[in-house]
Amino acid sequence: MHRYSPSGAVPIAGGLMTVAGGLFAAAAMAFVYAFIIRWIPFIYLNFLATLGFGMGMGIVITMLASMGKIRSPLFVRFTWLLTLLFGYYVYWGMTMWAHGAWQLGLQVFMPRAVIMFAGYLFENGSWGLKNGDPVTSWFLVAFWVVEFGVLAYFSYIMAVANIDQPFCEQCNEWTETEKGVALYHATGLEPEWDKIRLGEFQSLVQLPLLSASLSEYVRMDVNACPKCTNSNFLSIQKVKTAIDKDGDESTKESALIANMTLSGDQLAQVRLLVDQAADAAAEAAAARTLELEEAEKAQQAAADDGNGFPPIKVE
Incomplete structure (x- = not known):
């Protein structure tokens, strides 16, 4: 059995469009996601927002890869990983803006600023559970790991959804x-x-x-x-x-x-x-239907003959 094998071709324009479009979409969605997580204090809605962020990144990649006629599964996976990491990093910077650090401008995207902000949240937290106590320390880190895992999983399954399309x-x-x-x-x-x-x-x-x-x-x-x-x-x-x-x-x-x-x-x-199989099945079904109808008519005729009235004799 011979099966389809992608050629691995990556048109230059299509490749650039896929990478650039993926990064731009990830940045835009990271902005929205950061403010949702900061200002909507409902864990269920936060989880839906996480799903939307991850799936959104993946959908953009698979759409752009299709438009750009990318036939390289390796390139699609590379673009997915690059988009995921970029989007998650931008999300951290946007989170500082969501906490009111507008005055820092683009400095929020500097690695040092992100690391310091993560350390601040590790010590003080930014949200809490039902008892109102903020989630901090390694428990908070566990939430970050789960969050990244959800983003990675759902963005990946969407990004490679059409990867086997011939x-x-x-x-x-x-x-x-x-x-x-x-x-x-x-x-x-x-x-x-x-x-x-x-x-x-x-x-x-x-x-x-x-x-x-x-x-x-x-x-x-x-x-x-x-x-x-x-x-x-x-x-x-x-x-x-x-x-x-x-x-x-x-x-x-x-x-x-x-x-x-x-x-x-x-x-x-x-x-x-x-x-041919469909025609044969249709003929067999029609034959069964006809057989049932004839059996029903015979049964009805037998019931009519036994209704107690003598048969009419015609001279």
């Missing part, structure tokens, strides 16, 4: 994703998937299509270039949904096949097999 080098275009080309009543453990990995696509007809809503199934996705027929990729995802006690649904996906390279003829074959 790119058509011939047309200089991202491929377009078509999710749910087919849904299968399967667990992902069926031997047919191994055959499909070897290019035996005829095995698809041996897998039943999904006919009802299930918590576990297999989904087929296709990526194809919008301008040519030479960049086609097949992905198979095992999907599992769960509903928690509050009624919220969560979905977990795991790849059985990721961006398997297809020729134009192979993609056409896959689509034809899916269509």
Whole structure:
């Protein structure tokens, strides 16, 4: 099985746009985040602000990397790390402004000023819990570590969200994703998937299509270039949904096949097999419906014959 491998190309203009845009967005969000943390004394809202700051940085990176046609996962990760560290550092400087140190101007961003401010908070704190006592010392440091961890995690998962999106080098275009080309009543453990990995696509007809809503199934996705027929990729995802006690649904996906390279003829074959399976399933469903209707009519006729009235004799 041949699968897509990014070329690692980083266009100069796209790379500069991604880095500069990421840093600028991080600085702007750090300003807002610092004042939210300082002046909104609700831990729940503070946590949401932390999530927003982290996810915001990641979303900006993935959007700019896509616009700039960055095909290097390493460069995207480097930009993410640079943006994260820059944004968090700017946040510390902005926090001094939020505490009223406007007169210091841009000096708040000097490393010495940041270190002194951190030492001040370590000794005196700036916010407290329910009892009103300020959080200080290593307990406060633990909060800082958790905060940075949340920012790092959520910014990362957003920054690399599209890192595996195939790119058509011939047309200089991202491929377009078509999710749910087919849904299968399967667990992902069926031997047919191994055959499909070897290019035996005829095995698809041996897998039943999904006919009802299930918590576990297999989904087929296709990526194809919008301008040519030479960049086609097949992905198979095992999907599992769960509903928690509050009624919220969560979905977990795991790849059985990721961006398997297809020729134009192979993609056409896959689509034809899916269509044939769908037609066969529709015919089988129609036959079952007709069979049930005939059985119901026969049952009704039998009930009418046994209603106690003698049959009418016609001479």
